[in-house]
Every structure is written in C-alpha cells, then in structure tokens.
Amino acid sequence: MTAPFTIGFLGAGQATQAIHLPALAAMPDLWRVGAVMDVNAETARIVADRCGARGVTDAMAVIEDPAIDVVAINSPHVFHAEQLIAAAHAGKRAALVEKPLAVNREQAEQVAAIAAGTGMKILVGTMHWYDPGFRAGLAAWEAAGATATRIRSAIFVPPNAQFVGAATEEAFPSPPPPAPPAEQPPEFQRERLRQTILGLAVHHIPLVRRFLREPGIVVEARRHPPFGYSLLIRAGDQVAELLAVMPGQWPPSWTFEASGPDRRLHVDFGPSYIAGASGRALxxxxxxxxxxxxxxxxxxxxxxxxxxxxxNDTPLDMPVEQAIEDLAYALDLADAAADVMEIVA
Structure with missing residues (x-):
C-alpha cells in the first residue's frame, strides 16, 4: 500500500474549509494536507492547524516545497493559470483546480502545453460531472441509445454562508460582495451577466455539452439581478435551457434534466458546501x-x-483538453448571451 499523497492548498476560503478539507479528512489513507496558503496569515494558520499542516502566506512556498505532491488551487480565478504553470514547472505530480481552469483561451492553452510537457495531471473541480449518481444515470441513458431533445439546468442558491456555516466554523468569513451601483449602464449589465454565467453555468457545462450534438446558438438571454440569468440555446432540433438565481431566501436546488420523446433523466444534486451523499438520478x-x-x-x-x-497512471476521466473545450464553450456562451440580453431599464 502506498503512503498518502501530500497536498498543498492555495487559498483557504470557503471551498477549502467547507468542501475539500472535510472530504479529505474521510480519506486519511489516501491523502494528507501538508500546507495551507492564504494571503491572510491568521486564516492560513487557523485552517492549517485544523489539519495538522503548516500555514503560509506565499503561494510559491507551497509550490516549490518538494514535500508537496499535489496542489489544490482554490485561489481567485485570475491566479489559476499562473499557479498551474508554476506547479508544473516545480515538478508537481498533479493539481486539482477549482472552476474555471483559466479566464481565457490563451491561458488555458498555455496550461495545456506545460502540462503536456511535464506530465502533471490536472483535474478541474467540476464536482457534478464526477457525481456518482449522475454518472450512473448517464450510463443508463446512453446504454439505451437515447437522444435528448430538451436539456435543462436550473440552479437556485441561497446565501453561501448558510451552508458554509453548517459544514464548518469558517475562519474569517468572506465579506459580502459590494452592492451594484444604483444606475446600471448596459455594459455593466452585460459584464455582470458574463461573470455570473462563468461563475454558475460552468458547473453544468460538461453535462450540457454531453447531451448537445452541436454547440447551438443563444436565442434568448435575460439577466436576473443581483446574480442570475436565463438562457435559451437552440441546436438543430435540440433546446437547452440554463437558469440560475442567487442569492435568495429559498431552499438550495441544483438540478439537471435531459428528456426525449420516450425517456427522461432527472438529477437532483445536493447543496454546495455540504459533504453528503451523491446526487439522486431518476x-x-x-x-x-x-x-x-x-x-x-x-x-x-x-x-x-x-x-x-x-x-495506477490511469487517464483522467476529463482530460485537460476537454476541460479547455468546456471553458471555451462557457466563454462563447457568456459573450453570446451578453450580445442578445435584454437590458433592464
């Protein structure tokens, strides 16, 4: 039996504290946490102490540490690509990076090139793609040779703190996002829509693309303030609906559905930030x-x-090339939605 691999975390925010560390704590024979980095020294210290690791404030102190086998990149999106590239240059065996892989195609291609040259494995944290309930339902759907004519992703998210608090006593809670300006000019609204799509729709892009035979075109897009959208995509005889609204006073709901003339696959995923069972696929x-x-x-x-x-040196279920295609699709989707969205007066 091999010794546990050692992980170094870059970013000690909500995803690290409430999602990844509880999951890893249940696998002590597979993983151990060696370092936790955060720009807030006290946050890094508190979170590191919880898992017997060392807390640091410099990302390179983790990346260049030869005792760290794998980096978990939970930093702000703008740092993902540069930290992945630095980790590959430092000889890390693998990286798990939260969504998105990068913020543009050029960065993603640079990451792919350096990963190919060094052999570092990159897993993008699209947790619903790896969800065992969804994957079992998908396998049954595809075994029947079914084709979807309608695809629907619906996300309703209450304030994250509600579930972070249920999962862990958060060290130094993140401040709420700044309130949008009273007057929202068209370009502000378009950019807010782009960012919301990249922040939420990206969770289900791999699922949507698995069922769509072609990329399709965005025929309708609406923004639902403060953070939300509804998109309608047409691809030949297929229609995809993507809906998300947050935050609000409602129960959390992450659902995905594909249906055709004689078959329907519906998946209810559990709330984010809670270490529970898989999604329920029907x-x-x-x-x-x-x-x-x-x-x-x-x-x-x-x-x-x-x-x-x-x-075992088995290939990743989602190779980095597919992750880049998903990112490119999400970027194109966000731009297309911004182009056709209805401006709120």
Whole structure:
C-alpha cells in the first residue's frame, strides 16, 4: 500500500474549509494536507492547524516545497493559470483546480502545453460531472441509445454562508460582495451577466455539452439581478435551457434534466458546501423508473479519481483538453448571451 499523497492548498476560503478539507479528512489513507496558503496569515494558520499542516502566506512556498505532491488551487480565478504553470514547472505530480481552469483561451492553452510537457495531471473541480449518481444515470441513458431533445439546468442558491456555516466554523468569513451601483449602464449589465454565467453555468457545462450534438446558438438571454440569468440555446432540433438565481431566501436546488420523446433523466444534486451523499438520478421510460444514488458525492469522487490516476497512471476521466473545450464553450456562451440580453431599464 502506498503512503498518502501530500497536498498543498492555495487559498483557504470557503471551498477549502467547507468542501475539500472535510472530504479529505474521510480519506486519511489516501491523502494528507501538508500546507495551507492564504494571503491572510491568521486564516492560513487557523485552517492549517485544523489539519495538522503548516500555514503560509506565499503561494510559491507551497509550490516549490518538494514535500508537496499535489496542489489544490482554490485561489481567485485570475491566479489559476499562473499557479498551474508554476506547479508544473516545480515538478508537481498533479493539481486539482477549482472552476474555471483559466479566464481565457490563451491561458488555458498555455496550461495545456506545460502540462503536456511535464506530465502533471490536472483535474478541474467540476464536482457534478464526477457525481456518482449522475454518472450512473448517464450510463443508463446512453446504454439505451437515447437522444435528448430538451436539456435543462436550473440552479437556485441561497446565501453561501448558510451552508458554509453548517459544514464548518469558517475562519474569517468572506465579506459580502459590494452592492451594484444604483444606475446600471448596459455594459455593466452585460459584464455582470458574463461573470455570473462563468461563475454558475460552468458547473453544468460538461453535462450540457454531453447531451448537445452541436454547440447551438443563444436565442434568448435575460439577466436576473443581483446574480442570475436565463438562457435559451437552440441546436438543430435540440433546446437547452440554463437558469440560475442567487442569492435568495429559498431552499438550495441544483438540478439537471435531459428528456426525449420516450425517456427522461432527472438529477437532483445536493447543496454546495455540504459533504453528503451523491446526487439522486431518476431515469424514467416506458419500463418505469430507475433510481441511482450513492453514499459519496462528487467532491469525494473527484479526489478518489485523482488518487487512482496517480497510483495506477490511469487517464483522467476529463482530460485537460476537454476541460479547455468546456471553458471555451462557457466563454462563447457568456459573450453570446451578453450580445442578445435584454437590458433592464
């Protein structure tokens, strides 16, 4: 049996504290945390102390540490690509990077090139793609040779602090986002829509693309303040609806659905920031209903998958090339939506 791989975290915010560290704590035979970096020294110290690691404020102190096998990049989006590239140059065996992989195509291609040259494995944290319930439902759908004519992703998110607080006592909670200006000119509204799509729709882009036969075109886009959107995409005889609204006083709901003339796949994912069971997938057709659910969610599944890839040198289920295609699709989707959106007076 191999010794646990050692992880260094870059960024000690909500995702690290409430999602990744609880998932890893359940796998002490696979992983150990060696370092936690955050620009806030007290946050780094408190979070590192919880898992027996050392806290630092310099990302390169983690990246260049030869004792760190894998970096977990939970820093702000603008740093993802440069930290991935630095980790590859430093000889890290793998990196798990939160969404998005990069903020533009050029950065993503640079990451792909350096990863190919060094052999560093990169897993993008699209937890719903790795969710065991969804994957079992997807396999049953594809085994039946079904084709979807309608695809729907719907995300309703209450304030994150509600569930972060349920998962952990957060060290130095993040301040609320600044309020939007009273008057919102068209370009502000378009940019807010772009950023919201890249922040939320990116969770389900791999799922949507699995069912769409072609990219399609955005025929309708609306922004739902303060952070939300509704998009309608047409691709031949297929229609995809993407809806998201946050934050609000409602129960959390992350659902994905694909349906055709004689078959429907519906998936209910659990709330973010909670280490629970997998999503609940239900496949309905003329033969009745079949349900799929498992004891671990996508957060745990992606860490187990990365460990298997490192231990057995198996290929990642989502290679970096596919992750780049997903990012490019999300960027194109955000730009197209901004071009056709209805401006709120």
């Amino acid at each position: 496949l309905s057709d003329a033969n009745g209903d079949r349900g799929f659910a498992f004891g671990e969610n996508g957060y745990a599944a992606q860490w187990r998958h990365l460990h298997d890839a490192l231990t």
